[in-house]
Every structure is written in structure tokens, then in C-alpha cells.
Amino acid sequence: MSQTAKKWLDQLPKHRMIMDPKSYRMVHPVYSMRDIETVPVTHRKPEGFRDYFARGFVRFTRGSFDLFTGYNEKQMSANQWMTRAIFLETVAGVPGMVGGMTRHLRSLRSLRPDNGWIHNLLEEAENERTHLFIFLELKKPKFMFKTMVMLTQGIFYNLYFISYLLFPKYCHRFVGYLEEEAVHTYTIMLKQLDEGKIPEWSSLEASQMAKDYYNLGEHAKFREVILSIRADESIHREVNHHFADLKADQDIEHEEVHVIDRETRKQENKA
Structure with missing residues (x-):
């Protein structure tokens, strides 16, 4: 394994991959809570115009969205x-699908294998x-919220698709910086939760969907779900x-991970 690959793999939170064909989901990471209690909020130093432009555009977009939605890092309600x-997850699910689809078509017309990119990108899209x-x-969004999602998706999907055709490296750097912001946001969410500023979530139990997806214990709380989601975002950031x-x-160099099935994980949770 190259030193470059080893360096970025070392940044990933410790995890295993779970496989369950009955769930109709791709193989995805699951975590031990002690391994993801602290996930570093890292920042990739820009190198060259492409990186600076990507970072600047992410910061401008985030700043505009924060201003429009009244984002406050000191305190926000559960509803906010x-x-x-x-809203952010409706956007976050777009880049992986666009990248995976584009590289899939490229592989077909070039008559050459993709070297591992497609699977990673599609797994990212499904995860988001x-x-x-x-x-x-x-929470069940109302009509106006759904309308905003539709408009945003229509604009963002097409812009990202065209950008990916022309500048794929820029697009991945853009998403890397976007995921840096996601990790930061979920870290602030956890901080407010731990400080008692979101009382509705203090004893909220994880939903069955979250328990199944992350293979959490029977009495898992919503906080464990947020920890797992933040860990996912940190993987997307580094990838x-x-x-x-x-x-x-170029081939993708993967980390060596242990793939388990759902029954094995259930037995581990009971133990």
C-alpha cells in the first residue's frame, strides 16, 4: 500500500462493514460507540486555485444557508x-449518485473497468x-419545505453533473470540504445535546430503522445515531x-475491514 493511501486510511474512524441482503442495502460501516465518541474536525489545507475555489464556494454556500435559516452554534431547538x-441530507445524497453514474457510463463506453470508484460513490449516496x-x-416536512427541496435538487443536480463531466477532481474536493462542514455541524449538534440544550433528545430512543442500519443495541439512544452519522460523514470527507x-x-486502495453479517452483530450486541 502506498504512503498516500495509508495516510488517508489512517484518518478514517475505526469501523467494520455489515452485509444484510434482506435489507436491500449495500455493505456499509457500523461502529463501536467508544471508537467514534470523538471524531476529529479536520480541515484539508488548500493547494492551488482549484482547492481554494472549492473551499471558498463551500464557505459562501454555507454562510448564505446559515444566514437564511438562522443557524446558531450556541443554541438551536430540536425542530430547527x-x-x-x-434539508442538508437531501443535498448530500446527490454527489455520490452523480459521480457513480458518470463513472459507470464512462466505464461502459471506454470498455475498461472502473477500478473501484463506482461502488464507493454509490455507497456514499445510499448512506446519505x-x-x-x-x-x-x-419530522414530516410540509409543502413549502418539499417545494424548496425540489427546486434545490433540480438546480444542484444539473450544475454538479455538468461540473463533474468537466472537472471531476474539483467536484471531489468540493464534496470533501462540504463534508468537513457536515462533521463540524454534527459535532455542534452533539455539543448542544450534551449541554442539555435539546431536552427533547436527551432520552429519545433511536428509531428501529437507525437500530437496524447501524446495528445498534435494543436500548440505543438518538445520540448514538448522531455519533454514527457523524462518523459516516468523516469517512465521506476523507474519501x-x-x-x-x-x-x-487510478485504482482505489481500500483499507482492510472485517465484513460481518447482521446475525453476528446481533449476537455481539446481546453479549
Whole structure:
């Protein structure tokens, strides 16, 4: 394994991959809570115009969204947090699908294998979509919110698709910086929860969907779900920054992870 690959793999939170064909989901990470209680809020130092532009655009977009939604890092209500999380996850599920689809078509027309990119990108898209549906179990958006989601998706999908065709490395750097912001946001959410500023969530039990997806214990709380989601975002952060450093036809070097089935994990939880 190259030193570059080892460096980025070392940034990933400790995890295992779970496989359950009955759930109709791809293999995805599951975690031990002690391994993800602290996830570093890292920042990739920009190098060159492409990186600075990507970081600047992410900061501008986030700043505008924060201003529009009244984001406050000191205190927000459970309803404000849920609205923010749901909207952001509808956006976060787009890049992986666009990248995976684009590289799939590229592989077909070039008659060459993809070297591991497609699977990683599609798993990212499904993972973000699952975050969305976990949050939707706690809040049902109204008509105006759904309209905003439709408009945002229509604009963002097409812009990202065109950008990915022309500048795929820039797009991965953009998503890497976007995921840096996601990790920061979920860290602030956890901080407010631990400080008792979101009392509705202090004893809230994790939904069955979240328990099944992350293979959490029977009495798992919503806090464990947020920890798991933050860990997912940190993986997306490092993966996309790594993809931005690679050439388009370069192989993906994977970490060695232990794949378990759901029954094995259930037995571990009982133990």
C-alpha cells in the first residue's frame, strides 16, 4: 500500500462493514460507540486555485444557508436542527449518485473497468439517503419545505453533473470540504445535546430503522445515531479528498475491514 493511501486510511474512524441482503442495502460501516465518541474536525489545507475555489464556494454556500435559516452554534431547538439536517441530507445524497453514474457510463463506453470508484460513490449516496430517512421519522416536512427541496435538487443536480463531466477532481474536493462542514455541524449538534440544550433528545430512543442500519443495541439512544452519522460523514470527507488527489484511471486502495453479517452483530450486541 502506498504512503498516500495509508495516510488517508489512517484518518478514517475505526469501523467494520455489515452485509444484510434482506435489507436491500449495500455493505456499509457500523461502529463501536467508544471508537467514534470523538471524531476529529479536520480541515484539508488548500493547494492551488482549484482547492481554494472549492473551499471558498463551500464557505459562501454555507454562510448564505446559515444566514437564511438562522443557524446558531450556541443554541438551536430540536425542530430547527431537524429541519436543517433533513434539508442538508437531501443535498448530500446527490454527489455520490452523480459521480457513480458518470463513472459507470464512462466505464461502459471506454470498455475498461472502473477500478473501484463506482461502488464507493454509490455507497456514499445510499448512506446519505439513509441519513435522510432516519431523520424523516422524527419530522414530516410540509409543502413549502418539499417545494424548496425540489427546486434545490433540480438546480444542484444539473450544475454538479455538468461540473463533474468537466472537472471531476474539483467536484471531489468540493464534496470533501462540504463534508468537513457536515462533521463540524454534527459535532455542534452533539455539543448542544450534551449541554442539555435539546431536552427533547436527551432520552429519545433511536428509531428501529437507525437500530437496524447501524446495528445498534435494543436500548440505543438518538445520540448514538448522531455519533454514527457523524462518523459516516468523516469517512465521506476523507474519501472525497483522496479521490481529488487521484488520477481518473487510478485504482482505489481500500483499507482492510472485517465484513460481518447482521446475525453476528446481533449476537455481539446481546453479549
